[in-house]
Amino acid sequence: MLYREAGQYKTNYAADMAIFPLREDRVGIAIIILAAYSLAFLGNSFLLQAVMIPFLVFSLAAIGLNILTGYTGLLSLGTGAFMGVGAYACYKLMTAFPGVNVIVWIFASGFFSAAVGALFGLPSLRIKGFYLAVATLAAQFFLQWCFIRIPWLVNYNVSGALDAPLRTLFGVPVVGATATPQTRYLVVLTIVILLTWIASNLVHGRIGRAWIAIRDMDLAAELMGIRPLQTKLLAFAVSSYYCGVAGALLVFLWYGGAEYDVFNINQSFFILFMVIIGGLGSLIGSFFGAALIFIMPIVLGIVLPAMLSPFGLSVGADVIEHLRFMIVGALIIFFLIVEPHGLARLWQIGKQKLLVWPFPY
């Protein structure tokens, strides 16, 4: 009885078109955001550093890929590389202009990956489906090669790796070794909330409709005046923007420095898996998918040794990693067979049930 549509009348179209037309939904979102912020003060630094920050970063990347693959229907296997472009761009900007606030550069770095993404999106006008997927592999391997072979990108640093110089916001360190997990979590959380809100605005408006139209029936969309190339390129650009920002966050606010190998093809695949399991074409699904794929191995690493230790068996970290691959692979097949719309669909069904509860119809 807590969740009801009845009695909430809308008197104008704007209210009916709101993203959360139900009061209960709005309250729910407010509570979640509040809880997320208070976690910064309640949670210990392991929870923040090893669970929450990466979860948010991967969610952001998954939102990015979801815009391209879920909403616009263009399969990309180059997500890892696009994240890398953001990270390297952010590094160059940060070190070239140390005076400007790092938050500005994190947002700016996304534009570089957006440009690169749009460039590699150009073939999408002529090719579709797995042909396009192979074309994005070109981006993955080419960009990864650039990260290795162009020392200028890491300021000719001998290790060839990105490091995180100390940067502050209002005098508090947010990037660098002295930044606490708490501040980094707060910064990441704020950025992710902001960008999620923007993504939700985009997909609910004219642009989102054009993306879905291209996905569902591209020829009909074109015959209605939706320009295919512009729409697809915009999807590539916006998607890569999100991936780029996620890449910058990953290196500077989570890892605190990274090598090119972070942005390899496995990264691309794991983000794709988050999108598939979470639900193609669903923003909230991106969070569910990221949670499942990222948090599962952590839980596995804690639960499995505990379960097996009474029998005198020990489990190494490598075994956990192998199991993770197997479980993720099996989950992908399972979801594609049982619920191709992913966890987001289950969430929807749950809400529907709640709406009519206690009557099952």
Place this chain on the structure above:
Amino acid sequence: MRAPDNPVAAKQDVLLAVDNVSLGFGGVKALSDVSFDIRKGEIRAIIGPNGAGKTSMLNCINGFYYPTEGQITFKGVKRPKMRPYLAARGGIARTFQNVALFKSMSTLDNIMAGRSLKMHANFFWQLFRHGPAMKEEAAHRRVVEDIIDFLEIQHIRKTPVGRLPYGLQKRVELGRALAMEPELLLLDEPMAGMNLEEKEDMSRFIFEVNQQFGTTIALIEHDMGVVMDLSDRVVVLEYGRKIADGTPDEVKRDQRVIDAYLGVAH
């Protein structure tokens, strides 16, 4: 929406002319040397047996195919080789033989998508869904609601169209085409697979669109009763060639048309 034109005076102007159009795919000739015109404000039917090239003709008209020979003149301008969205921009809308809706979107969003060309709020405002972007959404929502009322599909407003029965999908598709406020509306078998009642409804909508908004309509249809009742003029194709052109009564009496439909004794 536009005020109704004066149907009698308007019907004299040619809106679209097809001159000696041929279309071939490799060795196969889908259309050969077809000429006809569509006048402003009329309902023009294109009929013919299966494989006569009717859909290919529509595809040429809205720029999806480019004729191998001949030319198409729309609003007095010869049509260059172009992408289909430019035809849409020029005021041509259409529906499809096998419904081509955006299956995962709701009825409302499908018809809103038909308004894409009329929406201009820039990317910046889209990011925030406020100000001009939201005002525009609401304004277009009003137009879309008018169309929904007109087609009597209020009850399925928020249903994903993939779940709708075929007859309703056809109606939503008509709504989406109307949302473009086209000058020329192409309907590819709008009544295929419908029962009598649904056909009556659809005929009424087509007729009212033509009368109320003065929209010029070109339609392909197999149901001869509907064609004869609705259309002002009929063009008949067979094996990619035009075999007759005229008012329904003229066409009905044409010997070649009778032969094409009933077969000839050899």
Place this chain on the structure above:
Amino acid sequence: MDILYKIFVEPFLFMVEAPDLLIQTLWEGLVSGVLYALIALGFVLIFKASGVFNFAQGIMVVFSALILVGLYEKGVPAFLALLLAIGAMLVLAVAVERVVLRPLVNQPDIILFMATFGLTYFLIGLGELIFGGNPKEMITSALFLPQGTTELEMFGGLVRFQHLDIAAAVIASIMIGVLAVFFSKTRIGRALRAVADSHKAALSVGISLNQIWVIVWFAAGIVALVAGIMWGARSGVSFSLQIIALKALPVLILGGFTSIPGAIIGGLIIGVGEKLGEFYWGPLVGGGIETWLAYVIALLFLLYRPQGLFGEKIIERI
């Protein structure tokens, strides 16, 4: 101007000046091209018969080789290990048909494609869980594969031909020939092509889809095993071989997904192009361009001819 000279003139001068190096590079390109073609063939087999673009083919190459080597390491005689590896491929084919294909029949192609991503990761995890993640040596001598090199004097230099490479080229060519005959001349081959055209139509004329799928996945598994032995003998058996196996994708794009001659010619173009590019132009940009050159060649080619070398022009209908 200097850079243009370095790109457009110098490499060609070098080719003419040292023809022995050119021959050597071409030969190496040819061998890897044939092996790419062999991997690509596994894709083509499955694509023709089930319309599934099997991304896991690359992993099947590694997986099968890993079973062979892993069993040998555990003390199983080489030829028994080979038989067991073939058996494992049969089990895999049956399992894939039961667990993945049957429940997903008639789903959009892209869903099946993504399901093979899942399969890929499952197999990686399984392979490493059983046999460990460290790279292994291929059991070349135990399988009586030739070793050593022949050096031929030509054009004023020595050109080396690894016996193993010669054997690889010969075996791969035989495999390709056998499969081509199998596809065009046998009853099963015809049934395969019918299934590829339309699942429903094939069912309606009494072809058992499930049986056909097991057969093609098994055949693709054997092709993968052969490819795995050959690649493994050249560069060791580990999951990094996957990156090499993925290069069959650009080969497919070049040759088209359904054409066996296309896969062969595409393989040769990619193999030779890549080696020439790496050897003559690679140093200009710091080397290592082999990792992406194949994809970029395929990408540029796609822009020019989206249907591949041997595909028919796609006429879009609505």
